[in-house]
Amino acid sequence: MAARGRPHPRPNSLDxxxxxxxxxxxxxxxxxxxNCTSWRLFFEGDDYYASLRQDIARARSSVCxxxxxxxxxxxxxxxxxxxxxxxxxxxxIRVLVDGxxxxxxxxxxxxxxxxxxxxFAVFRPIRFHRIFSPRSRRRNHRKLVVIDREIFYVGGMNIxxxxxxxxVGRECWRDSMLRLEGAIAKSALESFMRVWNYxxxxxxxxxxxxxxVPGQLELIENIPRFRRKFRKIYRNYxxxxxxxxxxxxxxxxxxxxxxxxxxxxxxxxxxxxxxxxKESDVFAARLASRATYGAFLSNGIRIFEYRPRFVHSKxxxxxxxxSIVGSANLDHRSFLHDLEIxxxxxxxxxxxxxxxxxxxxxxxxxxxxxxxxxNRKFTDRLFERFFYLFRYFL
Numbered sequence: 318m319a320a321r322g323r324p325h326p327r328p329n330s331l332d333x334x335x336x337x338x339x340x341x342x343x344x345x346x347x348x349x350x351x352n353c354t355s356w357r358l359f360f361e362g363d364d365y366y367a368s369l370r371q372d373i374a375r376a377r378s379s380v381c382x383x384x385x386x387x388x389x390x391x392x393x394x395x396x397x398x399x400x401x402x403x404x405x406x407x408x409x410i411r412v413l414v415d416g417x418x419x420x421x422x423x424x425x426x427x428x429x430x431x432x433x434x435x436x437f438a439v440f441r442p443i444r445f446h447r448i449f450s451p452r453s454r455r456r457n458h459r460k461l462v463v464i465d466r467e468i469f470y471v472g473g474m475n476i477x478x479x480x481x482x483x484x485v486g487r488e489c490w491r492d493s494m495l496r497l498e499g500a501i502a503k504s505a506l507e508s509f510m511r512v513w514n515y516x517x518x519x520x521x522x523x524x525x526x527x528x529x530v531p532g533q534l535e536l537i538e539n540i541p542r543f544r545r546k547f548r549k550i551y552r553n554y555x556x557x558x559x560x561x562x563x564x565x566x567x568x569x570x571x572x573x574x575x576x577x578x579x580x581x582x583x584x585x586x587x588x589x590x591x592x593x594x595k596e597s598d599v600f601a602a603r604l605a606s607r608a609t610y611g612a613f614l615s616n617g618i619r620i621f622e623y624r625p626r627f628v629h630s631k632x633x634x635x636x637x638x639x640s641i642v643g644s645a646n647l648d649h650r651s652f653l654h655d656l657e658i659x660x661x662x663x664x665x666x667x668x669x670x671x672x673x674x675x676x677x678x679x680x681x682x683x684x685x686x687x688x689x690x691x692n693r694k695f696t697d698r699l700f701e702r703f704f705y706l707f708r709y710f711l
Contacts, residue, residue: 352499352500352501352504352533352534353497353498353499353500353501353533353534353664354498354499355497355498355499356495356496356497356498356662356664356667357495357496358493358494358495358496358642358667358670358671358674359472359474359493359494359495359496360491360492360493360630360674361480361482361489361491361492362392362474362479362480362481362482362489362490362492363480363481363482363483365470365474365480365494366392366395366396366480366481368496369396369462369470370395370396370399372462372464372468373396373399373400373403373464374399374402374403376403376408376464376465377408377465378408378409378465378466379408379409379410379411379463379464379465379466380400380403380408380409380410380411380462380463380464381410381411381413381462381463381464381506381509381513382396382400382411382412382413382461382462382476383413383414383457383459383460383461383462383509383512384412384413384414384415384418384419384459384460384461384475384476385414385415385418385419385456385457385458385459385460385475385644386414386415386418386419386475386476386477387412387414387418387419387422387475387476387477388419388421388422388475388476388477388478389421389422389423389426390477390478390484391478391481391484392476392477392478392480392481392484393422393426393476393477393478394426396476397426397429397430400412400430400433400435401429401430401433401435404433404434404435405433405434409436410434410435410436411435411436411437411438411509411513412430412435412436412437412438413437413438413439413440413457413509413512413513413516414437414438414439414440414457415439415440415441415456415457415458416439416440416441416442416443416456417441417443417456418456418457418458418475419439420443438513438516438517439516440456440457440512440516440656441455441456441457454654454710455654455655455656456654456655456656457512457655457656458644458645458650458651458655458656458657459512459644459656459657459658460472460473460474460475460494460644460658461505461508461509461644461658463502463505463506463509464502465502466502466503466506467498467499467502468496468497468498468502469496469497469498469501469502469505470494470495470496470497471494471495471497471505471642471643471644471658471659471660472492472493472494472495472630472631472642472643472644473492473493473494473567473629473630473631473643473644474492474493474494474629479629480492480629487625487626488626488627489626490626490627490628490629491623491625491626491627491628491629491630491678492628492629492630493565493630493631493632493642493671493674494642495642495660497534497660499534501534501536501660504536505536505658508536508538508540508658511540512540512656533662533663533664534660534661534662534663534664535660535661535662535663536658536659536660537550537643537658537659537660537661538656538657538658539645539651539652539655539656539657539658539659540656544652544653547645547652547657547659548572548574548575548652550661551575551633551641551645551647551652552574552575552578554633554635554639554641554661555575555578555579555582555633555635556578556581556582557635558582558587558589558635558636559585559587559636560587560588560636560637561587561588561589561590561634561635561636562579562582562587562588562589562590562633562634562635563588563589563590563592563633563634563672563675564590564591564592564632564633564634564647565592565593565628565630565631565632565633565675565678566591566592566593566630566631566646566647566648567593567594567597567627567628567629567630567631567646568597568599568602568606568646568647568648568650568651568711569591569593569606569609569646569647569648570602570605570606570609570647570648570649570705570708570711571609571647571648572649572652572653575647575652576609576612576613579613579618580612580613580616580618583613583616583617583618584616584617588619589613589617589618589619590618590619590620590621590675590679591613591618591619591620591621592621592623592628592675592678592679592682593606593620593621593622593623593628594622594623594626594627594628595622595623595624595682595683596627597627598627599711601704601707601711602648602704602711604700604701604703604704604705605701605704605705605707605708605711606648607697607701608701608702608704608705609705610685610690611690614685614686614687614690615687619684620684620685621678621679621682621683621684621685622682622683622685623678623681623682624681624682624683625681628678631643631644631645631646631647631651631659632671632675633647634668634671634672634675636668637665637668637669638663638664638665638668639661639662639663639668640661640662640664640667640668640671641659641660641661641662642659642660642662642671643657643658643659643660644657644658644659645657645658645659648708648711649708649709649710649711650710650711653709
């Protein structure tokens, strides 16, 4: 059954705080230079889920989870069990999911969470009489967790079995998730609350301005009002690259402005590499993506297709210090429609860790050469061009 409905009113909501509530202090200025005390990257789902369960067990006051896909499979139920236990101990637990991504979440599971005291909400539940509305295309694609205003997870991993080798074996998705501790978690909580309040029929609370002067880590959001700023930040880092731009994207269908930015960087001498999956869970998106290869290959951009499994990671490495990890793919949907969240890191150590994983992934990838590309079948060309026509909706 579909995940639907709005959370039941609770006396401990942020509008009526008690000793368990999260008190927000909106910071509308620039992020501090040192807003992260520690970080850890996860490239396998089982490692991430184990860390998340451990942090939930150690939480002192609150756990806020926002996930495009949240399923009640063996992985989701383990997380739910941990949340239910902490809710029974008096912690404030909030779970926010998307109506399309989490459509399979059962009513029984939702009822169990609510009866345990967990506040549960759905971003734009499916309404079949509104299925063709333009608003129905705009989904909450974000994946983040904030614990005690001190710990912040962000990246591409949903709460579902697809990322777990323990659940599905070697074919589990290759993904990236970043765990951060420090003041950036407060900014992440503010971001969570903006969407939570919107879902609960309250208006968005925006900062007065979008922080443009980066600290050590910078939280960026693709939400109404900031969509152009979000795209601009990605484009500016690509345009400003001096040595390299390495991108991993589950769905790679860049807009015209991003194609131009990547090509210009390559022409200036930057090493531009794109890593995507050889096979995808969205057949149409893969074909539409391949329709863009020609312009890149003819301008010196290298494209690699990862063989072993589906790469669901969303990361970008720029030069030797800058890296971006988040929920946004480099495609039309992430930049024009969906709600997204990413972290821009100005840390050489984090950049080098992502670089090491990128190089490891390249060992299991096939490089697409221009010769092979020009000799592909006519039927492949036809289908690629056909699905590329629908890039705006993929």
